[in-house]
Amino acid sequence: MANIRLSNISKRFGNTDVLNGIDLDINDREFVTLVGPSGCGKSTLLRILAGLESADTGTVSIDDTDVTRIRPADRNLSMVFQSYALYPHLSVAQNMLTPLKLRDLSFPQRLPLIGPLLAKTEYKTLYQQIKNTAQILKIENLLDRKPGQLSGGQRQRAALGRAMVRDPLAFLMDEPLSNLDAALRVHMRSELTQLHQRLRATFVYVTHDQSEALTMSDKMAVMMKGKILQYGPPDEVYHNPQTIDVARFIGSPAINIIPGSTDETGCVSLFGKSLETHVSYPHSTLHIGLRPEHLSLSENNGNSFPGIIRHIENLGSDLFYHLETEGMSQRIVVRSSQSEGKRLPLGSLTYFKAQKNKLLIFGESGNRLTVKSQKLAEVA
Amino acid sequence: MSNFDTSQRIFRFSSSEAIKHVILIFGALIVLLPFYVMLSYSLKAPAEIMQNTGGFFGTQEPFRDDYCIKLGNAVADCMVTPWIYNYQTAFEKAPLLRYLLNGILVTFSIFFIQVVIALPCAYALAKLRFWGRETVFALVLFCLLIPVHAIALPLYIMLAKLGLTNSYAALVIPWTISVFGIFLMRQFFMTIPDDLIDAARMDGMSEYSIIWNVMLPSAIPALMAFAIFSVVAHWNDYFWPRIVITGNRDLFTPPLGLREFKGDADGDNFGPMMATAVVIVTPLLVAFALAQKRFIDGITLSGMK
Structure with a gap:
């Protein structure tokens, strides 16, 4: 589990400043939400944390190790995307197997057909891990299905499963609920909160929906125009906004x-x-x-x-x-x-x-x- | 009642639809006529072909094979049934199986290498951000405009200087980079969500691994369309093999095989020639029939004609 520290992160795309000297400390096991209107840079910040985007200035460190120049896979973070981004040609089990395979197996062991013969025991333990994760998410009966055969909520769970299965330092979530219908979204909110308590992992959650931020997070960072306007527990942000923009954005x-x-x-x-x-x-x-x-x-x-x-x-x-x-x-x-x-x-x-x-x-x-x-x- | 209503709507005669179909059927007949003649000639005896008698199948009466008699056989042994004679000659006089094998080897090597080169290029052009990407893509589009025949001579000279004429390499190498393939795949890759690629990166895949394990499986429909374009073009190509294969008959591709029956001392032998043509065309027709739906999907998805 991990402390995450972002310091002085700036990013420009062409002539627009997307992020402007962001500092953010995320403590171990915290559920932190980055919330703000679209275009405020919250997704970019998450992608910089993930390593999918590089910052122009500033450093990212996880557990006091500077990971700014380390590629995404080696940061041991996992990410859940808005569109779920499951591999469409693989079954749910294979989708969950992919990150494990890439992390734990050598190149010949990953080869199709020959691989499973070379490393029978390894594959067995990996499948056991997949099964355990599937049990937590209650998707054991979906393991053999392709993403195309799943409903939105099931895909969401499968994507969560792929993120959970390798036991990452932190979970990054980029608007994971916004493709779900309203009722399911509310249900998944409470499930995610429970999952957070159960896994006792660090969650960094991006959303434009202030009610998600208020209901789920331990701390929320309200972002606008590439800056963090206020960072604190939801109650604090709601009742004690430091600027008029925060006051306007939070609350419905x-x-x-x-x-x-x-x-x-x-x-x-x-x-x-x-x-x-x-x-x-x-x-x-x-x-x-x-x-x-x-x-x-x-x-x-x-x-x-x-x-x-x-x-x-x-x-x-x-x-x-x-x-x-x-x-x-x-x-x-x-x-x-x-x-x-x-x-x-x-x-x-x-x-x-x-x-x-x-x-x-x-x-x-x-x-x-x-x-x-x-x-x-x-x-x- | 409601069933009756729908059926009436479906089968209602519409004069504009009828005219469209008449025109299309007429066009189809024009296109199909050479195939009809090819098939018909491949079944008929030489005399029937010359005199234009015997209908589609010919009478299939045995006729005397003059070549067989020249070899000193008795007349009774040299009576042959036309369609058997045509197809037998096609395979015997020209090593048609060898040509077909050459054709398969060449077209599939070309397609395989084209994919190996086009997919990474298309991926880079569609999904990676780098300086000069738009310029490179403009060059790709520009290359689409260059006709093969315009650069045939320089290509031939280069191959000749390298001593590669009369080899499989000469048949394959000039086609290994398909700008059309790069363009088609790039257009398709543009439609694949970036999130999928980012997810693969988070999972620990390298960029090449993403191409082969994520992009390739998602791009099967586009790849099928490209396969048909590529295989048809190179299977049927007469021009390029005719230029670079000058001596060694073992390297002939199927279209070159047709020449075996042309301009011999004893005149053109249309029956076996058309039989060869049928044999050459059949694999493509079968492949097209099997992949028709994918083919149409592939073309419509790329938004091209």
Whole structure:
């Protein structure tokens, strides 16, 4: 098992900077997710870690050994691809045998027909390994099938099997679930997490889906434009985003960003109402982030804000009201649980309030501002 | 009821379809006519061929083989059935089996070496990033435009200087690099996902190992199409063997075998000549019939005519 350290990784394709001085430490047995919108460089970073791509600058080290110049196979990592990339002409068992054969057998032993005769015992142990892995993944009955005869989920397992069978230092996964249908994807998420606990191996997982990152990982690295914006446990990233971009990317429905301002004392006001929260930047414009679950519908009183219901998103357990407010082109999304009274009709005027202690305040440049003092009573 | 409806739709007469088929059938007849004549002549006696009588099969009445009588045999021993005579002569007068064997040896060596060279080239052009790749590919396309006949003389001179004329090498070497093969395989390799190659690299395969163990098995349909192009072209080639094989009849390929019956002292002997032609053409027709579906797949996948 392995610690992985990426330091100062940069990569250019032509004139575009894909990665910009990335530093990332991954501890042994951690499940780390690289998450970001498409084109942020997360797959490139994973490929550099795998050795499939070379970085322009920087080093990759595994267990304190520099592997920057070592070819992919010798890094003892294994990778699961989005398209599964199983060899189409080989059965599942042969697909799983390939990496073992290449690692453990000599050239004559790998030859077809003669090889298995030369190295009977070796082949026997290899097949035993395949069987054990297949047992864990519950694909023993699929071993003789070709990838073309498998469903998406089965191919996914076969690809996992090929990655697991040689007991690598770490698993690299490049959006392995994005070709599956929604229900299976959710199911595989929990299976992958269980697999991670069972194997006690290091996982590096690339995805553009923030919910996968939140549900599965021990730590997540939010990447944008070739940089890691924030690296930490999912809870930390969700509740305490360091920049406005991270706040916008993580969370579904997306966070509400509302323009605000401060007066001469640094007191923050929203829609012209003071929130009794202070930051150390007087007289500036701010962005205030409020997640839908920290907003709720309320009575019309001094501390609530008006909005007209333009759209209702029904998720079964929750209702999300999309409200149009004065002076904002973007609609504000407010969560309300189904049990919370009657459903309001479209086009009606309503009021909403915010939990003040959940305010995320960002400066004009998008960096998070620390709250200096706050009166902790909820705006009500 | 619904069955009735569909059948009506299927068998409905359409004049535009009918005209298309008439034209196509007419075209097919024109193309097939020489084959009909070839097959028919290979079965008939010389007199019937000259007088154009006897229909397709001829009457198959025994006729007198003059050559046999010249050798001093009795007339009764020299009466032969036309189709047996034609095919027997084809194999006896010319060592047709030897020619067929030469043909197989040459066409398969050419194809084998073409694949050995074209696959790595195509792989590099399709999947590896290197400086000047586009230029190299442009050169490949450019080479597609050079007609063989234009470079035949320089090629012949080079082979002659190396002392390689009248050898199997002369028949094989000029064709070992097939730009068409490189182009066709490159187009096919472009469609193979990069992930598959990366997976192979992660598994520890070398680049050559990827070519033979991953790319080759996935490229079987394209390779079949290329095989047919290559084998047909070199099996039927008359031009190049005629140039480089000048003396040694043991090296003749099947098309050269046809010459055995041409311009002899006792005149052209069309029966055995056409019998030889039938024997030469048959293996290709059989191969085509077996591989027809793959052939069409291969051509459509490459998007070429």
